[in-house]
Amino acid sequence: MRKLLKFIAVPVTLAFVVLFSAALPMVQSASAEPPRSAQEQVKAGEQIYRNGILPSGQPMQAFVKGDVPVSGTAFSCASCHLRSGIGSVEGGVVTPPTNGELLFKPVQVYYKGTEQKFFPFPPRRAAYDEKSLAEAIRDGKNPDGVVLNDVMPRYQLGNEDMNILVSYLKTLSSQLPPGVTDSSIQFATVIAEDVPVDVRDAMLEPLQRYVDNKNSQAEFYKSPRGNRSRLMVEKMFTSKELSTRKLGLSQWVLKGSPETWRSQLEEYYRKEPVFALLGGVVNSEWQIIHRFSEENKIPCLMPQTDLPVISDTDWYTLYSSKGYYQEGEAAARYLNSRQDISPARPIVQIVRESREGKELSAGFTDTWRDLERREIVTVNLKGNETITNSFIERLLAEKKPAAVILWDGPDIKGALTFIAADKQKPELVFVSSRYLGKQILAVPEQARDITYVTYPYSFAQKVINSAMGKIAVEDESKFIINAKDFSVRDRVQNARLNSNSISQLVTMALMEMRGNYFRDYFLDVIGMAPDQTSPLFGRLSFGPGQRYASKGCYIVQITKGAEPEIVRKSPWVIN
Ligand code: HEC
Numbered sequence: 001m002r003k004l005l006k007f008i009a010v011p012v013t014l015a016f017v018v019l020f021s022a023a024l025p026m027v028q029s030a031s032a033e034p035p036r037s038a039q040e041q042v043k044a045g046e047q048i049y050r051n052g053i054l055p056s057g058q059p060m061q062a063f064v065k066g067d068v069p070v071s072g073t074a075f076s077c078a079s080c081h082l083r084s085g086i087g088s089v090e091g092g093v094v095t096p097p098t099n100g101e102l103l104f105k106p107v108q109v110y111y112k113g114t115e116q117k118f119f120p121f122p123p124r125r126a127a128y129d130e131k132s133l134a135e136a137i138r139d140g141k142n143p144d145g146v147v148l149n150d151v152m153p154r155y156q157l158g159n160e161d162m163n164i165l166v167s168y169l170k171t172l173s174s175q176l177p178p179g180v181t182d183s184s185i186q187f188a189t190v191i192a193e194d195v196p197v198d199v200r201d202a203m204l205e206p207l208q209r210y211v212d213n214k215n216s217q218a219e220f221y222k223s224p225r226g227n228r229s230r231l232m233v234e235k236m237f238t239s240k241e242l243s244t245r246k247l248g249l250s251q252w253v254l255k256g257s258p259e260t261w262r263s264q265l266e267e268y269y270r271k272e273p274v275f276a277l278l279g280g281v282v283n284s285e286w287q288i289i290h291r292f293s294e295e296n297k298i299p300c301l302m303p304q305t306d307l308p309v310i311s312d313t314d315w316y317t318l319y320s321s322k323g324y325y326q327e328g329e330a331a332a333r334y335l336n337s338r339q340d341i342s343p344a345r346p347i348v349q350i351v352r353e354s355r356e357g358k359e360l361s362a363g364f365t366d367t368w369r370d371l372e373r374r375e376i377v378t379v380n381l382k383g384n385e386t387i388t389n390s391f392i393e394r395l396l397a398e399k400k401p402a403a404v405i406l407w408d409g410p411d412i413k414g415a416l417t418f419i420a421a422d423k424q425k426p427e428l429v430f431v432s433s434r435y436l437g438k439q440i441l442a443v444p445e446q447a448r449d450i451t452y453v454t455y456p457y458s459f460a461q462k463v464i465n466s467a468m469g470k471i472a473v474e475d476e477s478k479f480i481i482n483a484k485d486f487s488v489r490d491r492v493q494n495a496r497l498n499s500n501s502i503s504q505l506v507t508m509a510l511m512e513m514r515g516n517y518f519r520d521y522f523l524d525v526i527g528m529a530p531d532q533t534s535p536l537f538g539r540l541s542f543g544p545g546q547r548y549a550s551k552g553c554y555i556v557q558i559t560k561g562a563e564p565e566i567v568r569k570s571p572w573v574i575n
Contacts, residue, residue: 045168050083052076054161062153075153082544083315084521085172088528093151099518100174103128133169134162173518177297178273180517185510187211188250188274190265190289190303192282202492203281203304204251206499210506211249218244239511250274258288265292276522278506279304279499285355290317299522302502302549304495306434307355310362314547316519318526320498321537321550324356324434327454328363328407330553331430333574334452335403336371341427345402348395348426349378350387350415352408356435357381360407377401381408387415396424405430410437413444420447428452433556438490445560452569456553458538459568497536504532538572 036044044055052060052072060072077098081087085099097103106127125142132143137155140148157165179186189207191200221230221243234240252268254261265288277293277300285307293300293316300316306323322329335341347368351361361378368376377399381387387408392415395401404426406415412431419425429447433440433455443451505526512525527544534540537550552572559565 041164042168042171045164045171048072048077048161048165049085049168049172050076050078054157055164060161061156063156064153065150070153072155080151082521082524084516084518084524085169086516086518086521086524088524093149095151097173098169099172100170103133103169130166133166137162137165173516173521176517177275177519179275183244184246184248185517186248186250186272186274187276187278188252188268188272189278190252190254190280190282192261192284193253193255194283195281196491199281199304199491199495203279203495203499206496206503207249207278210503211247214247218246237511239514241515242510249278252277254282258282258284261288262292265289269296269298274298275517276301276519277303279495279502281305281495285309286317286319290314293317297519299519301505301526302498304491304498307359308548311547315523315545317547318523319548320501320534320540321456322363322548324359324432325363326548326550326553327432327434327456328360328365329367330363330454330456330555330570330574331360331405331432331452332364332367332371332373334555334570335428335430336368336373337570337574338428342402343374346374346399347376347403347405348399348401349376349405350381350395350408351378352381353383354409356409356432357407360432360435361405364405364407376405386411387418389418392418392422396422396426400424401426403428403430407432407435409435410442412436413442416447416451417444420444420450425450430454440558440566441564443558448558448560448564451557453556453558454553455556456550457536458534459554459556459572494536497534501532501534501536501540505529 047053047055048060052075054060054072060076062070062072062075064070064075077085080095081098082095085097087095087097089095096107104127107124125144125146128136128143132141134157135141136143136148138157140150140152140154142148189204191203220226221233230243233243237243250268250272252265254264269292275298277289277298279302280289280300281304282289286303286305287307287309289300289303290309292298294314298316299318301318302320303317305319306321308319308321308323308325309317310322310325335347349361349364351357365376365378379395396404396419404419406412406419406429408415408431416429416431419429427450429451431443431451431453433453436442436453440453443453508529509522509525512529513521524544527542527546529542531539531541534550538552540549541551542549553574554568554572555570555574557567557569559567
């Protein structure tokens with residue numbers, strides 16, 4: 001029946017459709033276009049709002065500064081009002097909120113999504129309704145007839161597309177998410193049961209300490225004794241309601257094999273909704289938890305992993321770095337920058353069949369391809385296969401490579417010795433310091449002048465006194481350090497440093513959010529955060545939608561002799 005109606009509805013006149021559908025109200029929307037479900041409608045609105053793409057697949061059209069035509073893909077609503085719709089203040093331009101909760105109310109003056117009642121102005125505008133909202137978007141007029149600043153483009157939207165966008169705005173950041181109540185924000189951290197206790201504790205302790213401190217402060221502010229301090233703090237910070245709010249941190253312990261983790265996560269979440277996940281540590285890839293976060297739209301801040309998911313489009317998990325993948329990228333960039341390396345000879349990549357080897361090689365291969373360089377010859381090593389002299393001899397004689405990239409673990413001494421001794425030795429060899437673990441001096445003396453090591457951490461540190469106590473910062477002036485001081489950091493130390501950075505980031509984000517505890521806004525705010533020093537990576541830098549906070553990696557070499565030194569061969573970010 002429905003199929004038939006659709007079939008005849010295409011060629012008939014409008015009058016006929018109206019008549020026909022009036023007689024059969026059940027199938028009112030039968031037309032050339034199948035009716036959208038409520039969910040599809042929201043998806044279509046999201047696509048307009050975030051990417052400037054209309055349901056027809058065409059870019060939305062707009063005018064800026066009066067009459068300059070622009071494409072909505074470059075001027076998507078989200079690019080100014082943010083993904084959450086809470087808006088921002090940048091360079092003196094206030095981009096007001098356009099989220100469901102606030103549009104349909106009269107407002108005073110907003111600053112980053114918070115109503116500023118103390119401003120001595122009359123209300124900024126009356127409440128929007130669907131009609132006036134369409135007028136604002138098309139013609140740049142607010143409900144009081146005031147013309148909006150021409151930074152806000154004027155969009156040419158048909159009625160149907162406008163309806164879709166307006167219904168999306170109604171749902172956008174309209175309700176606080178699970179895990180947030182009037183008095184608390186709940187977080188969780190995910191830990192696999194088989195993670196060594198010292199690593200787990202090092203990851204947990206800074207997060208727990210942060211939550212405990214915040215909560216005892218909130219207790220104090222609520223007490224009669226703390227009342228005056230509370231008033232003072234509330235005057236100083238615009239994030240008033242945060243002072244007495246409690247935070248919770250649960251541990252979601254994953255047991256058994258990774259195939260069962262997803263259902264365990266869903267079960268934890270069903271029993272106890274959380275606003276976001278903080279840190280977390282497992283022994284394998286982060287993939288399963290990444291998918292869980294993405295599909296449930298739960299932010300996850302800097303899990304302790306060197307095996308993150310590499311994606312340009314996923315939104316919810318923010319990693320401290322791309323891990324092994326990033327070292328592979330850095331090696332490719334550095335090699336590309338070396339004009340002196342013969343471009344005619346091939347690059348040979350020897351890759352151990354392991355998670356680490358796979359990621360290093362993917363980072364190298366993807367980047368090399370993006371740089372439009374020649375094909376790479378890749379040779380895979382089985383899990384326990386040893387590299388023999390004849391293997392190296394044959395490979396070098398056959399391929400005559402300009403460079404050998406050796407993505408293998410701590411046991412590389414033999415391979416490097418064979419390569420260095422070969423008549424056909426390459427101009428350079430790459431190894432990964434993360435994969436070598438603590439064995440950086442395992443690079444044998446005779447191979448040191450051709451061996452380059454990717455090193456993703458802060459190179460050298462000095463300790464300074466700051467308002468927050470002693471902190472370690474990168475000492476940019478150091479290019480050479482004694483190899484004995486040069487330890488590739490271990491998992492315990494990394495976990496602690498990483499969790500310290502998370503606490504700083506959460507403190508900043510919650511204050512910036514000023515009561516708008518929406519998950520997308522949490523990530524929007526972090527996307528606008530200034531760079532932070534990190535004792536682990538030197539620097540963490542953020543940007544809208546960027547999901548890997550440490551952008552760099554050094555390339556180093558080790559000198560020969562009784563007092564070997566590590567020499568920096570590249571800047572932190574290699575382009
Ligand atoms: C280039 C940045 C930019 C883009 C893109 C943009 N806006 Fe705006 N928008 C602004 C600014 C700035 C204002 C405030 C203008 C003023 O105060 O006069 C504003 C105001 C508004 C208002 C009025 C809010 C109020 O409280 O009166 C609405 C509604 C709005 N925008 C919706 C949208 C929608 C929907 C889109 C996408 C279709 C969009 N904006 C795209 C910058 C932008």
